Amino acid sequence: TKTHHFPYKNNYTFLSLSSSNKPSSRWAHMSTPSVVRRHRKIIVIMGPTGCGKSKLSVDLASRFFPSSEIINSDKIQVYRGLDITTNKISLPERKNVRHHLLGDFDSSDSHPEFTPSDFRSSASSVISQILSRRRLPFIVGGSNSFIYALLAKKFNPELDVFSESNAGEDSVFCKELRYSCCFLWVDVSLPVLNQYLVKRVDDMLESGMLEELAEYFENGGSDSVSKCGLKKAIGVPELERYFQTYNKNNGKEWRMDDDDDEDEEKRVAYEEAVRAIKDNTCQLAKRQLGKILRLRDGAGWDLKRVDSTASLRAAMEGGGRRMADIWERQVVEPSVKIVKQFLME
Ligand code: ATP
Numbered sequence: 001t002k003t004h005h006f007p008y009k010n011n012y013t014f015l016s017l018s019s020s021n022k023p024s025s026r027w028a029h030m031s032t033p034s035v036v037r038r039h040r041k042i043i044v045i046m047g048p049t050g051c052g053k054s055k056l057s058v059d060l061a062s063r064f065f066p067s068s069e070i071i072n073s074d075k076i077q078v079y080r081g082l083d084i085t086t087n088k089i090s091l092p093e094r095k096n097v098r099h100h101l102l103g104d105f106d107s108s109d110s111h112p113e114f115t116p117s118d119f120r121s122s123a124s125s126v127i128s129q130i131l132s133r134r135r136l137p138f139i140v141g142g143s144n145s146f147i148y149a150l151l152a153k154k155f156n157p158e159l160d161v162f163s164e165s166n167a168g169e170d171s172v173f174c175k176e177l178r179y180s181c182c183f184l185w186v187d188v189s190l191p192v193l194n195q196y197l198v199k200r201v202d203d204m205l206e207s208g209m210l211e212e213l214a215e216y217f218e219n220g221g222s223d224s225v226s227k228c229g230l231k232k233a234i235g236v237p238e239l240e241r242y243f244q245t246y247n248k249n250n251g252k253e254w255r256m257d258d259d260d261d262e263d264e265e266k267r268v269a270y271e272e273a274v275r276a277i278k279d280n281t282c283q284l285a286k287r288q289l290g291k292i293l294r295l296r297d298g299a300g301w302d303l304k305r306v307d308s309t310a311s312l313r314a315a316m317e318g319g320g321r322r323m324a325d326i327w328e329r330q331v332v333e334p335s336v337k338i339v340k341q342f343l344m345e
Pocket residue numbers: 074075076077085086087142143144145146162232233234284287288291
C-alpha cells in the first residue's frame with residue numbers, strides 16, 4: 001500500500017488501496033447497462049464541506065463503477081483559480097476519473113456569476129452526454145442550491161427555497177425530480193467535523209493558500225472581473241484587509257516570519273483573519289447540513305446515510321492503515337451496496 005502526499009491534504013491523505021483489494025462488483029469494467037440511460041439514473045453525493053464526498057465519489061467511480069464521470073456541484077469550485085483556497089480535488093486524487101464543471105468557468109463582464117440556473121442547464125447537458133456514452137453520472141459537491149436547481153422538475157430561479165422566510169414551508173419545494181436519483185448522504189458529527197475543518201485550514205495555509213491569495217490580490221483581487229466569481233470564497237474576504245496592508249507596493253512583507261513577533265499588529269491581523277476563516281468554514285458546514293435536512297424532511301428526498309465520523313477521527317489521529325480500513329468499512333462498502341441496489345432496481 002502506498003500513501004500519496006498531496007500538497008494541501010498532507011495530514012489527511014487517505015491511503016490508496018493495496019492491489020489485493022480489487023473491485024468485485026459485477027458492474028466493474030462493464031459499460032453502464034442501458035437501464036441507467038433509459039431511466040436517467042444518476043448518483044448524487046451530498047454532505048457538508050470536509051466530510052469526504054470527493055474522496056468517496058472517486059473511490060466509487062474508479063473502483064466499483066468504472067464507467068462513471070463526476071460533475072462538480074460546488075458553486076465556488078466551478079470557477080477557475082484558487083485551487084487550494086477552494087479545496088478543489090487535485091489531479092492525482094481524481095485518479096483519472098473524468099470531472100466536469102470543476103474550475104471551468106471564468107467570470108466576465110456580461111456573465112460575472114455562475115448561477116443555480118446556469119448549473120441546471122450546464123449540468124443537465126453534461127448528464128445527457130454522460131448517459132449517451134453509456135456511463136453513470138455522479139453529482140458531487142456541497143452546494144445544495146445547485147443540486148436542487150438541477151434536480152427539481154420545475155425550477156423557479158426567483159425563489160430561494162432555502163431562505164429563512166421559507167423555513168418550515170415545505171410547499172416551496174417541487175417534489176418531482178428530473179432524474180431517477182440515488183442520494184448518498186455522507187453524514188458526520190458536527191463537533192468532530194469542526195475539529196477536522198480547523199486543522200484543514202492550518203494545512204491549507206501551510207500548503208500555499210497564502211501564496212495563492214497574495215497572487216490573487218496582486219492581480220486586482222475581486223476588483224478584476226475575471227476574479228469576480230471567486231470573491232466570496234472563504235479566505236478572500238477574510239484576508240482582503242491583511243493583503244491590502246501587507247503587500248509589495250506598500251513595501252510590507254505579507255509572509256509571516258518568526259521575527260514578526262516584533263510586529264504585533266501584523267501578527268494580530270493575521271491571526272484574526274485565520275480565526276475568521278476557521279469560523280466561517282465551520283459555519284458553512286453547519287448551514288450545509290441544515291439544507292440537507294431540509295431536502296430530506298421538506299422536499300422528501302430519500303437520502304441514504306453513510307457516516308464518516310469515525311474515519312475523520314482516525315484521520316486526525318494520524319491516518320494510515322487504520323483510517324483506510326475504517327473508511328473502507330464504514331463509508332465505501334455501505335455506499336457500494338446502496339448504489340448497486342439502486343442500479344438493479
Ligand atoms: P448553497 O447550497 O446555498 O448554494 P453553499 O453550501 O455552497 O450554499 P454558501 O452557504 O452560499 O455555500 O456559502 C457560504 C460561504 O462559503 C460563501 O461565502 C461561499 O462563497 C463560501 N464557500 C462555499 N463553498 C466554498 C468553497 N468550496 N471554497 C471556499 N468558499 C466556499
